[in-house]
Structures are given as structure tokens and as C-alpha cells.
Amino acid sequence: MSIAIPFIAFLLIGAIAAYHRLRLPVWAALTATVLVACWLLGASGAATVAAGVVTALIAVPLLLPQIRLPFITKPLLGFYTKILPPLSETERVALEAGTVGWEGQLFSGKPDWDVLHHQPKPTLRADEQAFLDGPVEELCKMINDWQITHVDADLSPALWDFIKKNKFFGMIVPKEYGGLGFTALGNHKVIQKLASISSVVSSTVGVPNSLGPAELLMHYGTQEQKDHYLPRLADGREVPCFGLTGPWAGSDATSIPDFGIVTTGEWNGARVVGVKLTFDKRYITLAPVASLIGLAFRMYDPDGLIGDKQDIGITLALLPRDTAGVEIGRRAMPLNSPFQNGPIRGKDVFIPLSQLIGGEAYAGKGWQMLVECLSIGRSITLPSTASGGSKMGAIATGAYARIRKQFGLSIGRFEGVEEALARIGGNAYTISALAEASAAAVARGELPAVPSTISKYHCTEMGREVATDVMDILGGKGIILGPRNFAGRNWQAAPIMITVEGANIMTRSLMIFGQGAILCHPWVLKEMKATTLPDPDERLREFDKNLFGHIGFAISNAVRALWFGLSSAKLGAAPGDAYTRRYYRKLNRYSAALALCADTSMLLLGGKLKFKESLSGRLGDVLSNLYIASALLKRYEDEGRPAADQPLLAWSIHNATFKIEKALSGALRNFPFRPVGWLLWALVFPLGRRAQYPSDRLGHKVASLLMSPNEARDRLAVGVFTTPCENNPAGRINSYLPKAILAEPVERKFLKALKNSDIEAHDFASQLDEGVREGWITADERKQLEELRVMTIDAISVDDFDAQELRSAGYRHDAGADRAAA
Known part of the structure; x- marks a missing residue:
């Protein structure tokens, strides 16, 4: 055992130094000190000397520039220059046009959460x-x-x-x-x-x-x-x-x-x-x-x-x-x-x-x-459009699902509908946070090249999912177009947002990671720029500084990814309160995993990575959902950590982390170099995939929030047009929710009495008359039920038309002209 102790100490100190990103001289000093301590405490002298020699073989040539620069860095610079894919002028302009904000921290493998928390809360003038x-x-x-x-x-x-x-x-x-x-x-x-x-x-x-x-x-x-x-x-x-x-x-x-x-x-x-x-x-x-x-x-x-x-x-x-x-x-x-x-x-x-x-x-x-x-355009118009439509869809559909009844029960109480409601609520909450985050970045003076593509792609994709779930819940109410339909046109318009400002397929597979891998990486762009410096000595010094910074960065991320995987991200310093600290730890883990996988992909594939669109798309999904989860946590902090919002936050974070692990799994299972994929899997998922899709219990909480008045629902509705006017059917349905809930006990009491009675009345008005006469309900309660009937009819009714009304004005004009000519 005394033989193994020096080598265990050597590896342990190396892992600790890599995890905390200590400088090489600090690592060498710590390792030497610990090895001396091992020797004094009785460890094998030969093993201690062997571990010391290994330490010296690593530290001496790397710490002495007169050895490192000519014998290590210079050959690596020549090799790097040969394999470096040439940047076209258009690619160079694209990389230099944008600025790097929080997304750069997510690519670092060790996000500084203070940077995010110190961003000012988005506030309107x-x-x-x-x-x-x-x-x-x-x-x-x-x-x-x-x-x-x-x-x-x-x-x-x-x-x-x-x-x-x-x-x-x-x-x-x-x-x-x-x-x-x-x-x-x-x-x-x-x-x-x-x-x-x-x-x-x-x-x-x-x-x-x-x-x-x-x-x-x-x-x-x-x-x-x-x-x-x-x-x-x-x-x-x-x-x-x-x-x-x-x-x-x-x-x-x-x-x-x-x-x-x-x-x-x-x-x-x-x-x-x-x-x-x-x-x-x-x-x-x-x-x-x-x-x-x-x-x-x-x-x-x-x-x-x-x-x-x-x-x-x-x-x-x-x-x-x-x-x-x-x-x-x-x-x-x-x-x-x-x-x-x-x-x-x-x-x-x-x-x-x-x-x-x-x-x-x-x-x-x-x-x-x-x-x-x-x-800038991608950061504002399309995400904002998706946010408005999704938030309105969430509050109106939640109210509809409470008012609309089947088999004597609100349809929102059926678990199948509840699942869809949970997705609507969670996605609407996520879209709102992401759209506001990208707008806030522009407001701070950034040119968010990568966040804009993340926001455009994911807001519009989640918006399409919300539109689909809304239509599924509304059923016939959604598919019959007319003035009473608040959902049909949004469902029809969803593919438009998917297509414009760059089709989403290309945005995901080429732009998010393709641009982010270089622009957001803390070392790659610096290395590339170093190779273009005209002065040979300056070029060698700059490349040396960035190359070894990059090597230390890669080793650190491998260690951090493995540690977080082994500990299931339950240990380590993290911000937040008792409720959110676990989420920050998860994101620290996935940030390290992304940095590790991105570095490995760029090293092995080089310029060919841009043609590996499936791999690029999956790694882009990891970066995107890291950014989305950060936007959710920032919103939660800005709102004063409201306890009522926790189901929405939890559903959205679990959904994002589930997507992250799914994307990492897909990337590693299909990695072009299979042995490397296996090694990365062992580092990223040493205990297997652990993230789960939001549970049914959590989904039930989110659906319940949408179907009853509460402060979380009110916050979700902020910023959309809820005024219950003639031309706003969604606003009207939303306004009915409080009165419909107040009438529910009266309705249950009346229907129970009616079921157990032998009265012969069949129409609703006559049944109400009987109910008042029999003392089942009072006159005021009768008015309540009549009002509930009126509100329900407005909520569930659809439109019908004369055949001529459904023909376009141009068609009617042409047909009329043809008949007149005949």
C-alpha cells in the first residue's frame, strides 16, 4: 500500500488543481510538498522518487520558456497552422461582428454566476x-x-x-x-x-x-x-x-x-x-x-x-x-x-x-x-411574437380547460389534457424568459450573435409546440375558424416563424454551435488570431500563452465533468437559495461536459466539424438549453424568488436538463470516432444518464396553476392583451375564470340534487325553476348558474357562415362579373 500512496497523492493533487484551475507552478509546488510529506510519513521511497520524477518531467519543460517555446510550442504551432481550417472572409466577418456575453461563461466549463446575477433587471422606461x-x-x-x-x-x-x-x-x-x-x-x-x-x-x-x-x-x-x-x-x-x-x-x-x-x-x-x-x-x-x-x-x-x-x-x-x-x-x-x-x-x-x-x-x-x-432582429421580433402568442395561449387555454366540462368534470382534470397543459405552461414560461433575456442583451448594448440564434430557434420551436397543444385541448373550438377562434391562426402562423430569418433546421445544425464554438470559446479564437500575427516571435509567444491555457482548460473540464458525473452534481459551490442551488450545480456540470465535448470535437474533426451537422446540432442543443436554463434562473432571481412560480421554474429547468442529457447522449453515441465517444461517455455519464423529463406530479402542479387565479398565473399573463372586449375571445374566456370557479360548488350541488330527483323538466331554464322551488339553490345562486351557462356558451361556441361569406372577396367579385357578362 505504501507503494501506491505517492501515485494516489500525485493523481489526487492533479485532479484538485485541475478542478479549481490552479496555475502550473502552484500544481508543481503542491505536488512536491505532498510527495515530501508522503516520504516523511513512511511511504515507499522508490515510489515517491518515481512520482517526483514524473512531476519534474512534466513541470520543468513546461515551466521553463527556453525549453518550452522552441521544443514544444514551435512544433505544435507548425502542426496547428497546417490543420487549421481556412476561414473565408464571410466566416471571419460573421465571427467578428457579434459580441460575447453570458454564453461565453457557459462555454467556459466553470460559469461565473455573479456575472449573470449582476446584469441589471430588465425594466421599462x-x-x-x-x-x-x-x-x-x-x-x-x-x-x-x-x-x-x-x-x-x-x-x-x-x-x-x-x-x-x-x-x-x-x-x-x-x-x-x-x-x-x-x-x-x-x-x-x-x-x-x-x-x-x-x-x-x-x-x-x-x-x-x-x-x-x-x-x-x-x-x-x-x-x-x-x-x-x-x-x-x-x-x-x-x-x-x-x-x-x-x-x-x-x-x-x-x-x-x-x-x-x-x-x-x-x-x-x-x-x-x-x-x-x-x-x-x-x-x-x-x-x-x-x-x-x-x-x-x-x-x-x-x-x-x-x-x-x-x-x-x-x-x-x-x-x-x-x-x-x-x-x-x-x-x-x-x-x-x-x-x-x-x-x-x-x-x-x-x-x-x-x-x-x-x-x-x-x-x-x-x-x-x-x-x-x-x-438584433432575431433577438427581438420573432422571440417576442412567440412569447405573446404562447403566453396568451397558456392563460386562455388554462381557463378554457377549467370551464369546459366533459362527464361532469373540467377537461383540465383529465391526465391526458393535464400533460398538454403542463407543456403549455412550462414552454410559455420558458419562452417568456428567453425572449426577455435576448431583448435585455440588446438593450445592454450587446450584439448577441449566438444568443439571437438560440432565442430565434428555441422560442419559435417551443411556440409551435404550444400552438399544437392548445389546438389539441380546444378540439373543435380550435379547428373551426371564425371570430370566436383565438388559436387557429396562431397554429397556422407557427411555421412562418420557423421559416423566416433563417430556417430553423439550418439555424440549429449550422449556426448555434458552428458560430458559438469559435466565438464563445475562451481560447480557440485567440489561438487562431495568434497564428496570423506578422512578427514570428510575437506569434510564437501569443500562441504559446493561448495553447497552454487551452490545454489546462481541457484537462480541467475533463476532471470537472467526471467529478460532477460521479457526484450527480450534488456537491460543489453554487449560488442560489436552498431551492435553486441544485439547479446551478447541474448547469455547472453540463457546462463542463459541453466544453469537454466541444474541445474534443474541434480537435479531432477540425474543419470537417462544420459538415457534421447532426453532431453540431446536438452540441448546439446543449449550449442552447444551458442558456435557456440560465435565463429561467435569472428571471426567477429578478422576480424576487417567488415561491408561487416554483412549479413553472422546476418544470422548465427539468425539461431543459432532460434535453441537455438527451443531446449529449445522442452526440456521444454517434461520435465519429467510436473509441473517443466511449471515453467521453465514461467522463460525462460515469453513472449513466440521470436527468428525467418533468414528472406527472410536477405537471399536475403546473396545469393547476393555469386553471385557477393565482399570482404565478398573473405574472405569466403580464404583457399580453387580456382586456375582455368583443374582438378578444381569449381575453373574454380568461375573464370568466374567477366567476366560473366561484360557481362550481353551486353547480355541483345543483347537479347532484337534479340527478337524485324525479323532476321531468328537460331544458336548463325549467330545471333551474324547479331547483329554486325545491330549495336546492337560492335565487342568487340561480343567477350564478345562468351567468355560468352564458360564459360557458361563449367559451365553447364556434362560428358558422353563409357559403358566400367563406369565399374570398376577389372570388365573389369575379364570379359576379362572370354572371353579369353571361
């Missing part, structure tokens, strides 16, 4: 709250979604006028240019509330405040462009759209065939240098009504009119609608959610260089401009 309580509330009351989606296939003139007059299109435009100057959080809250009543209206308002002329002008426009266009965009004199997507390249700006040739032409009566454009764009939101078109194209200068470079690159321009040669095509119909959308085309359309966004100075910089602004 007074003017933003006043706008929500005033113009937004008023606009919501004006919205008749059935009229918009079926009858008119458009917003009414009154809605268009109200939106423009109240500067909904200018929420992001600074006040000095006549806009509202809202923060990203204010923008998020407005879109969220509008989406809870109409996805068409939220899209119409969201797009001008997302990627488009206003956003681009604010960041890159010349002062002359800002002074002219921003006030007009703010007050609605200009309605903007942005032409990026085309038939041949989708939204991949780097591959678009649309082009512009630098030449001379006429503009406002003068001969000027400009660009002759040929383009074909489709799926352009607001194109049919736009007066100002933003356009992405590839710019060429074959005659050298503005420089010596022929292929200038991706460039962005502004085209007034009435520019000669611009053709606005007929409208598209996006899944019966008829927001204005259609194609834009043009051939040999001439504009001067002054119409380039940012002027001639920004010619060729369009890809960088798009990458930066796309991350």
Missing part, C-alpha cells in the same frame, strides 16, 4: 410603459383578427393610420429624428402584446423595427441619409421593406445573384456616377405597400470608376418605390396569415452612389452590416 398602456392597448382594442385574416386580407385603413400616427414604425428611431427611441426591451414588450391578439399586426409593426432601412441607417447611414429618411420612417410617411431573400440563394447574402454595375446615369436631372441594378427578390414583408426599399446585391466596378477593385462585394442600397424600373409584384399569401408580403424585381435600375446605405464608404461592407443587424 416610463414612456415605454405609458405607450404600452395607451396606444398599444388602444390598437389592440381596434384589432379584429378575423376581419384582417379572412375578410380583408389586410389591416383596415383605420389601423394603418393609427399605427403610422402613433409612430409604431418608428419605435427604434431615435427621438432626435422624430421616433420613439425605445430600448430593445420596449420594442420586445410592444411586439409581444400585439402578437397576443394578432400575428399579422405584430409582423407589420415588427419588421420596420427589425432588420430594415431604419436599423441600417441608424448604424451606418450618412448624416444626410439619416436627416432625410429617419423622420419619414418614424412618422409613417415612408413604409420600409428590405429585399434580401431571392429564389436562387434564399437569405444567403454571400451567394445572391442580384448585382449592380458601377456606371454613370441620370438622377434628378444630373449626370452622376451610380449603380445599375438587376435583382429578383421574394418573400419580402411589406413589399406590396412599401415606399422605401432596402436592397442587398453584389456590386461590381468593371471600369474602375470608383477604385481598382472590380468585385466590390455585398452592398446595401435604398430605392424609392417610384424609381424607374422597380417592379413590385403581386402579393403572396403566407399560410392564411396575410401580412403584406411579395416579390420585388428590377432590371437595369439606376441609382446614384448617394443611395448606398452609408454612401460610397460602405460599398462592399453589406455582409458585415447584415450580420450585425440580423442578430
